[in-house]
Structures are given as structure tokens and as C-alpha cells.
Amino acid sequence: MTTGGALLELDGVTVSLPVEGTMRPVLQDVSFAIRPGEALGLVGESGSGKSMTARTIDRLLPAGAAVAGRVRFDGRDVMTLSGADLKRFRGEVAMIFQDPRAHTNPVRRIGDFMTEALRTNSGVGIQEASRRAVALLKSVGIEDGERRLRQYPHELSGGLLQRVMIATALLTQPRLLLADEPTTALDVTTQADVLAILSDLRSELRLAMLFITHNLELAAAICDRTVVMYAGQVVEVRESNKLHDQPLHPYTAALAAARPNIDATSHRLTAIPGRPLSAFEAPQDACAFTARCPHVADICRRGRPALVELDGGLTRCVRASELFGKLKVPLNA
Amino acid sequence: MPEPVLQVENLRKEYGPLVAVDGVGFTVPEGGSLAIVGESGSGKTTVARLIVGLERATAGTIRACGRDRSAPARSTRERRLRGREVQIVFQDPYTSLDPRQTMEDAIDEVLRLHRGWPADKRKQRVRELSDLVGMDSRQTRALPRALSGGQRQRVAIARALAAEPQVLILDESVAALDVSIQAQVLNLLADIRDETSISFVLISHDLAVVRQLTDEIVVMWRGRVVERGETADVLDHPQNDYTKLLRSSVPRPGWKPKQRVSMATG
């Protein structure tokens, strides 16, 4: 993969975790890059490794994890960072999570929570930190920032709290935002609000984002490009606007087809048989999707496919060029 | 015109000063399917809990299979009778099964409750229900912790169907499932509807799932019904402002998120 000027670059990242005495793979040869200011979607079902990818990037893996491959941020190797460098890296890469409530301390005020990193890591005074916090709250659509800083997390609704989390993440002036299902727990109308704020701020600040979600339509709607993961592997990297019309990997096509369509009533969905595999269950010498793929052929069982370029995207399918253009998602009608 | 299998009129539920459900009414015909949509706090789940008797209504009437169930059941016999009329499948596949009970035991328990069948007949029925929801014999003898979320939800559906109810309430029953598994379960539900005369009430915030599974829709907002009609019609041509907002907030390719003009800051 040639990615001149990438902000974040993952190259052949393979991660195993110790489970009951054996090392189990959770990520297999994960490679992708995010350019400055770009929004990259990361889509997958449970066990696909999408959250583990974010944790690997932010160096939040559990003890005992074995990591191979390379993660580079702005040209530096993330895996070897320590001390002040690691602290600075964490300031440049901010994270927001699915459940904002689980990431706040219920007995501490919003103000303490928001300004903590700024005060302890950057040595900014309390007054200056609060001033910046209020300004950022305003930019996420919270006008009465001074009052909010004095409130406790339980006094805020889920959508409001997630906006506070976004503002908090932006306080350290990051260049990359890792967003792990940040709107999954919110109502759809609140989700629209939060995403609108996020995309305005991103273009204003030229902030890159890795947006992790199980929702292909959502990723396609708000990201420039989308990475689809299955069983701990990247199976497709694609311009988001081509994801639904010209998918490269049969799994992407199947995933899109499995979702009911809000614009058309159908009797049955094109379901994918079986269940999603985790990385450790995937065959070593075949494509991970063989057991569920409608286009499976003998060639698919002759070794694990490599990620190959096709039509400006990447796909891990040996039949990709043969199937190209034939994988268009049938509307469930 | 045949009497509807489920009939709700002027339903009201108060929790202290808070009115969770306010004047809600709808009917479901035999073999029909109704969606109740709305966001958290709209009262849709409270309506489901009122229908199955897990909560007691402040006012209003609920009739199922021609019998009134507005007041709590007085006798064990009445409770079982109601159990054979309306059943429910909950959202969370992880707490909806007894961790100490296999699928076989869970369904057998329901069959013993409702039917005076001998063991071999019950066993046969357990087999049939397991086949219906696509669980093999090894899975039916496994404890819930060995099953995936989708498999657990199949168990919960089979357990509800064991009572042979006329109405099945699906309270966000597919919301927690992976996309590929969700499609399997939705197809399963479509098959069940084709093969039986069962009626569905789908409580959901997912409009695409709603369109897939239901004929009619009721949109709730802050405890009240703000729009109702045929599902396809309401989703294609929403009339109410809130329904329009809900509809336009659903992400799809080419969608750009827009902020609401007046934002409720709560």
C-alpha cells in the first residue's frame, strides 16, 4: 500500500490475545491508512475486530497481547512510543465511545472531567481550561456552557453527554478522532444531531476520523472511504459512495443486502447463512468468508487471499475482478 | 368484520406526575402486524408491558382474543389463559433466558404449564419448535452461555411460540443482533407469520425493520400517538412533523446529517 502523506497508517497489523492458555488471533494482517482530514469508516459485525483495531491504534490492548506489524502516526511508530511521546500521541489522537456514561465519573462535575487532561498534561490553568471548554461546548451546540460545567453526568441526557464527550475530545486539539460506535446508543434524531455537529467540526478543524460502526449505511453516508472487516481481516477498502453500488467483496454486498430497505417493502431478506466468524475461527488456508459466500468456488480454498487493488479500492477476494460489477446489491423488493 | 385479536383503547399510564402513555389506542387484526415506533421515552415499551400485564394501566382498556385484560389476572388459571393469548420476546438476548436452563428444558417448562401432554408428546413438540427456529439437537441441550446472541433470541422466540399465542409482541427483539443474524431472524418471523395465523406487534426504533415486517404503523411521541396508517404509506409520505424528522434522520447512502433547528437541551 502506498500512502504518501498518510496521517495514520496500519501495515500488516496482527494481534493475538491470550485466552485460556492459548494465543488467539483477533486481528490478521490489517492494513489501511487515513489521510489528514479524512473520515474513514470501519464496518464489521461482532468478532470482526473493528473495536480491537481502535484499541490497537490507541495502545489500549490488554496485558499479554502479542502485536506484529506496524502502526504509524505522522511517520512515528506508535508501538514504541513511551513517556512524554506517548502522552503527546494520546493528545493528538482522541477517542469517543459508544456509552458516554460508562466513561464519566458520576460523582465528578462535567467541568472537572472536561478540563482534567488539559490541566494535568498541558499545564493549562483552570480558568483558561474552563474558558476553552465553554467555547468548545458552544461549538457542539451547547450554549449554556458555564452552567453545564457545574453539572453532573446524570443531569444530562445521552445525546447531550455524547456532545460533551466530543467537546472534551477536541480540547487537546487532536488531529485524529477514534469514534467507536459513538451514536449507537442514541435515538436516530439525536444521532443525526451529533453526526451533523461532528462533520461540521471536522471540516472546520481538518480533523481526521476513524468511525467504527456496525451500520454500513451510516458509514457510507458520513465517511469518505470505508473499510469492511470480517473475522479480524480487512476484506474491502472502498470509496463510500461506491460501496453500495459497486462493492468489491461478496461479504460487503451480502451485508448490504441483509439489511431491510426503508424505501421498499420486501417479503424476505437475502440473509447470509451461518454466523459471523471470529478471527480465531477463520480457516488458515482459505478465504474467511467461504462458508457463507454465495460465490464460493474451489479457488477460494486455495490459500488465504491477499488484499488486491481493484477499481481504486482494495479487496481480499480471489474472484474479485471476475465478479466485479455483478455484486450490485439487489434492492430488497 | 371479525373482531380484532388485539384491541387497545385510551390507554394511560402514569408514574407519579409523569404521564408515560397518554390516550393510546389501536387494533390488530388476526394475522396482521402492527409496528409501534418512537424514540426512547416515547412510551412504546410501556405499552408492550401494559399489554402483557407486567405493568398495570392507570386507565383504558386492553382486549385480546375477545377477552378483557385491563385489570391484573386474579387467578392462576386466568394468568395461564392470558399467556396463551399474548406472548412477548424481549430485546436483550443475554438476560432473557435462565442461565441454568437449556432450550429443551425452557420450552418443556412452558409446555407443561399450558398443556397436559405426556413426556413423549412434549418432547416431540420441543423438537418441532427447535426445527422451526433452526436450532439443532446439540444446541437445544446447551446452556445459554454456550449460545450466541442470535441463537438465544431464537430460543426466546421458540419459548414464546410454545404457548401458541395469538399475538406475539416483539419488543426490540432484533435490535441487539448482528446485521447478518438480524436478517435470519426477520426471515424466520416472516415464515412463522406465513405458516400460522399469528399477529405481530413490533416495538422498534428501526424504521427499515418496521417496513420489512409490518403492515400498519403507529408513531408515538412523548406518550401519544402522533401518526398512524399503513406502514409503507406513512414511511413514504409522512404527514406529522415528528414522523418526518424521524424518517429524515435514518442514515442511507448519500444522506447528510442535519441538525434539528430547535434542539431540546435536556
Add this chain to the structure above:
Amino acid sequence: MSVAAGVSSVTKRSRVGRQRGFSPVLVISAAVIVAAALVATAGPLLAPYDPNLPQLSQYFVGPSPEHLLGFDASGRDVLSRLLYGARTSMIGPLAVTLICMTLGSLLAVTAAWRGGTYDAVISSGLDIVFAFPGILLAVLAAAVFGGGLVAPVLALSVAYTPYVARVLRGAALRERAQQYIAALEVQGASSIAICLRHLIPNMLHLIVAQATTLFGYAMVDLAAISFLGLGVQPPAADWGVMVSENQQGIIQGYSIPALAAGLCIVVVVVAFNILGERLYERGEARR
């Protein structure tokens, strides 16, 4: 097994800690309890001498090959008295445990299941009883109703039930909120059937853990009451009574009879406490 097993043992110890595997401490505790139970049932058969036969000439005579633990203040064989005493020393705590667990579970499940007024009445009732120190209540009961095991056992049962009920009520409330319970209610299963077949079995690990810990506490309290002369009455063989009878020996520089009885109490109580704590940890880890 070779390399992988090495990795696993390291990670287990560092991350999962004590919840997994059979730790030696747990095995020893279980062995002590089994041994104590055996002695309590078969003690009289094992005892080499009559525990109540005084040989005044043998007053505080030390151990010998025939009398392994020597003689006590009244010249009785200490080992035989310890073996006989196991039964009286453990039957009291056992009774307290059984009464408390039954009463505590019943109150806890009723409060959690019915909620509302039931919960309020039960909870505040428990709070009131909670205020009485168990040992004081037992001493009072023994003083009013006379010596023997019955009065202190009943008094301790009353005093300890709130502790048990409070913990179990929390667990019952948590279980009550599970959706499978609601599903059974919608099916029309009776409350009693749901509680007996589902709710209580799913709290069983906690009930057993509570019971073992409680047994330890009750044993110490009953021994203390016997020591004060208000519980089991001499000359009956009882570990608490034995400590009391032989305390003059400690002053006179001959401490074996009192210490041996005291050690029996401590070992059994510690074993029960460890077992209770570990059972609880395991049950919780499995949830």
C-alpha cells in the same frame, strides 16, 4: 501442554487471580470442614476414653503416649473431650445457619418479589433488628431463659437474619429484574414456581457462601457464650466450655487443654470463612 500451559498459568495468576482453579488454601479449608463434620458424627466412636470420667489425681497432667493431649482441670482426657465436643460445638452453629438461611431467604425473596409495601415493611423490620448486637441478645436470652443451647441459638438466629436477608434481597432484586423472569410471568407461571425453580436456584451460590460464613460467626459467638457459662453447661464436652474450664491452667502455666479447644474453634471458623469467600467469588465470576 508444555509451553502453552506455562503461558496460561502466568496469565491466570496475573489477571483472573484467585477465582480460577483449586487453590491449596481452598483445598485445605474444604478438608478441615470435612474432617470436622466426620468428627462431629463419629467423635464418640473415635474417642479413646470416657470424656466425663474425672481422675482428680491426673489434674493437668501433660501428654503421654496413652493420653496424647494429657488431662484437663478435672483430670479428664482432653483428646476424648475434644472429639466428643465437636458435635455440641458444631450443632449450635449449624442450627443458627439453617434457621437464618431459611428465614433470610424467605424474607429477601418476598421483599424483592412483592416490592412496594412488603419490601418497605420487611426492610425496616430488618433494620430494627439489625440494631441489636447478636451476642448481647444471646447473652440476654440465656440469662432470661436459662442455660443450654436453645435460647442462644434462637437469639443468634434472630440477630443474624437481617445480615443474611439484606445481602440476599439485593441479589434477589437483581435476579428479579432479569428478562427471563418477566417472560415466565407473561407465560402465566405462578410466583411460587418462578421463585422456587428459577429465582432461588440462580442465587444459590450466594446463599451457600453466606451460610458458610455465617456458620463461622455463629460458632465463635456460641463458644463465647459457653465460655461465659451461659450456653452449653458443664460437664458436657464443648469447645467453648473447655476453654472456660481450663482458663486457670493458662494462669498456672499449663495451657494445653484451653489452647487445644481454642485452636479447634479457630481452625474450623477460619476454614468456613475462607470457603464462604471463595464460593462467593466463584459464583460471581461465573455470572
